[in-house]
Amino acid sequence: MSSPTLIFKKAPIVSLQGQPVLLFNGQQQSLLEALEIKKVRVFSECRSGFCGACKTKVLSGSVTYFTEPLAALSADECLPCCCVPESDLNLALSPKGADTVVHPQALNARAKAVLVD
Numbered sequence: 879m880s881s882p883t884l885i886f887k888k889a890p891i892v893s894l895q896g897q898p899v900l901l902f903n904g905q906q907q908s909l910l911e912a913l914e915i916k917k918v919r920v921f922s923e924c925r926s927g928f929c930g931a932c933k934t935k936v937l938s939g940s941v942t943y944f945t946e947p948l949a950a951l952s953a954d955e956c957l958p959c960c961c962v963p964e965s966d967l968n969l970a971l972s973p974k975g976a977d978t979v980v981h982p983q984a985l986n987a988r989a990k991a992v993l994v995d
């Protein structure tokens with residue numbers, strides 16, 4: 879008797895210009911919702927893949943659409959309102975003002991800098 883094979887898929891990490899902002903765990907319906915929770919500024923209107931207002935450049939990674947987008951897209955663009963990350967994703971959006979993930983080593987370096995000053 880063979881035992882069942884368990885396959886675990888890692889939740890995709892979404893980064894903005896290389897700065898990690900979230901682990902997409904599927905609790906949000908779309909990439910746009912997940913980005914908004916992290917206070918990332920993404921302009922949107924229809925939120926259904928029609929208008930193209932949320933068009934975002936993808937620097938690396940891929941997405942899966944749960945609604946086929948009607949707006950025209952280049953190969954390196956996505957519509958966050960109607961897709962989810964399929965792999966780790968690096969977007970060209972600005973991380974400014976977003977709740978970014980800070981690596982513990984970076985926190986230690988900042989703490990040391992404050993102590994030295």
Ligand code: FES
Pocket residue numbers: 921922923924925926927928929930931932933949957958959960
């Ligand atoms: S908000 Fe209209 S296509 Fe995304």
